[in-house]
Amino acid sequence: MAYLAGSLFGVGSDTTAVAIMVVVMASACYPKAQEKVQEELDVVISRDRGKSNIVIHLSEISTLLQLPHSTTTTPPADEAFMLECLRWRPMTTLGFTHRALTDIPYIRFSNTCIPEGAIVFGNHWAISRDPSVYPNPDQFDPQRWLNTDGKIRDDLKFPSFGFGRRICPGQHIANRSIFINAALLLWSFKITQDPENPIDESGFVDGVIVHPKPFAACFEPRFGNEAALRGVMGKYGEGL
Template sequence: MIEALTMKAGYTAVIAAIGVLAVLYRKFSSAGRNAIPLPPGPPARWFWSNALPAVNIAHALTDVVREYGPVVSFRQGSQVIVVIGSVEAAMSIMEKEGGSLADRPRSIAGGEMLSRGMRILLARSGDRFRRMRKAIHTNLQPKATEAYQDMQRENARNFILDILNDAKNHQNHAKRYAASVILRVTYGKSAPTANTDPEVIHIRKVIDHFQVVMRPGAYLVDRVPLLRYLPGYGKQLTEWHHVELKLYRQQLGRVKSEDQNKAGPSITKTLLEHTEDHQLSPDEMSYLAGSLFGAGVDTTAVGITAAIMAAACHPLAQAKVHEELDMVIGPDRAPIFGDSSSLPQLHAFLLEAFRWRPVIRIGFPHRATKDIIWQGYRIPEGATVYGCHWAISRDPIVFPDPEIFNPQRWLDEEGHVKDNMKFIAYGFGRRVCPGMHLANQSMFINLALLFWSFRIAQRPDAPINVHAFSDAVISHAEPFEIDVIPRIEVAKLREMMTTNDCVG
C-alpha cells in the first residue's frame, strides 16, 4: 500500500514537473519571439481608434511605406495590423508564407452580421471555406473558362457596337459587358443592358452596401464586439443581409426551376447538380454564386475603364498596340482568342493599366496563423496583414518612375512578356481571386477588339483627371469623356461586329 502511494506520488511529481517545464518553455520561447521587434510604424492607437488612415487610404498607406519601409506595422490596442508595400516583401511574405496567411481576420460587420459567414471572400479558413473553394474551382480553372470564350467575344463585339453608337457612355457600356458575362457564367442568363436589367440594378445596390462595410474601420463593432448585442445596433446590417440573401435565393431558385435539359451551363447549375459532392446548404450555394456575380460585375468594368483612360492619356503607348494589331491581325478580320500569344504589346498594355490604376487599391485583409519572421522583424500570430496593391505598384525598385505609364517595362529585350515580374492584381497566395482566368479573358478580348476598332483620344474640351477615383475598396473612375476614331470603315466595322464570323 505504501509502495503504491509512493509510486503514485512519484508519477504526480513527474507530471507536475513536465507541466512546469512546458509552461516555462512556452514562456521563454514566447519571450524569445517577442524579443524580435515588430516592423516599424506609427505610434500605437487606443483600441477604439482607427489605426489605418480614414480617408484616401491607399495613397496615405503608400506615404507611410515611404516613411517607415516596405513592411509597416500599426498597433490598435492589442491588435497588430501589418501593411506590405513592396514587390520583394509581398513575394517573400504574401506568397512564400501563403499557407500562414490563408485565413481572414474576424470581420464582425461584414463577415458575420452582413454575410452570416457565407461570403467566400471573407470566410475564415476551415471546412466551410474549403468546401466553397472546391465547389467553384471546377468552373473557374483555366481549362474550364475556355468554354466561355465564344460568349465573351460575342459580348465584347456588342461592347464595340455600344462604343460606336454612344462613346460618351463608355463606362456604362463596360458595366453592361461585365454584367452580361457574369450573369451568363453565374446563372446562365444574359442582361440586355446594364441599366434596365432588374438583377443588375439589384446587385449594384448590394455591391454599394458591401463597399461601405468593407472600408477599414467603418464599423466600431469590429473593434468593440460587444456592440453587436446592443439593441438596434446592427439593424442596418441586418436589413442589408436580408436584401442580398433574398436576391441570391431568387437567382438560385430560378435556375433550379428551369428545365435542366434546356438550361445553359452555369456555375449555379453545376452547384445544384453536385450538392452531394460539395455539401453546401442552399443558402451557402446562393451566397457563393451571388458573391461571385457581385465581384465580377464590379471589378471587370473598372478594369476596362482604367485601360480606356490609359489609352486616351497615353497615345504613344496605344500606338504601339495599334502597330502590333496591324501587323498580326490586319484590317480584314477581327482579333480572336487564338491571337493572344502573338500580341505581347497588348498584354503589356493590360499589365501596365492594372499597375497604373489598380482595381482594388489596398487589397483584402489576411490573418497570420503563426509568427512570420522577415528580415529581422516579426509579424505576430493573429496580426491582420494587407498587401497594399497601390503601394506595391509604386515600388520604385521594380517599377522605376512608377507614375509614368510605360507598358514596355513588362517586356524583355526580345519583346516577350517577362516571366519574372509578378502580376498582383488578383491578390495573393491561397486567397487569390478564383475568377482571375475568366477576368483575364474578358480584359484581353475587350482590349483587342477595342484597339483594333478605334483610336481613343482625350477630348480637347474635356481633359481627363487621371486622379479622380472614388476612395473605396474597389476604386471607380469618376465619369470622363473620350473621342473614338474608327480605324476601320464604319459600315464594315459595324458589319464585322454584328456577323458571327468566327470563334476565338
C-alpha cells in the same frame, strides 16, 4: 451556393468593368502606347477586315492569342499594356484582408514580427509604387514588362488578384476578358481625349474597388467606315 455564385459574378463583373475603363483611360492619355498595341494587332487582324462585313469569330480571337514573338499565350504588346493598366491603377488599392496563422518574422525590417492573429493588408497601391521594382512608378510604361527580346518578362509580377490561399479564383477568366475587350477596342478604334474635357488620371472614387470618376473619351473608327464596323460588331458573337 447561390450566394457564392452571385458573389463571384458580382465581384468579377465590377472589377473587370473597372479594368476596361482603365484601359480606355490609358489609351486616351498615352497614344504612343496605344499605337504599339494597334501595330501588333494589325499583323494578325488586318485593317482591311473592317471594310467588310466578315464576323470576328472566337477562332480569330484564338489567333490573336498566338501572335508571333511571344513565349506566352497572349501578344506581348497587348499583354504588356494590360499588365501595366492593372499596375498603374490597381482595382483594389488596399487589397483584401489576410490573417497571420503564426508569428511571421518580417526580414525586410529588422526586429519586426507580424504576430499570430494579426490582420494584414497587402497594400496594392504601395506595392505598385515601389521604385525599386517599378522604376518611375507613376509613369504609364508598358515597355517595363518586356525583355530585350520583346517578350513578356518572367521576373516581374504584380499581385493584381491578391496572393496566397485567398487569391482571386477568377483571375484567369478576368485576364482573358480584359485582354479580349482591349484587343477588340484597340483594333476597332483610335481612342483620344476630348480636348475640351481633359482626363484627370488621378480621378478615382475610393472604395474596396476603386472606380474612375466619369471622364470623356473620343472613339474614332480606325477603318474610316463606321457602318462596316458597326456591322462587324453587331454580329460579334454569332457562332460562338
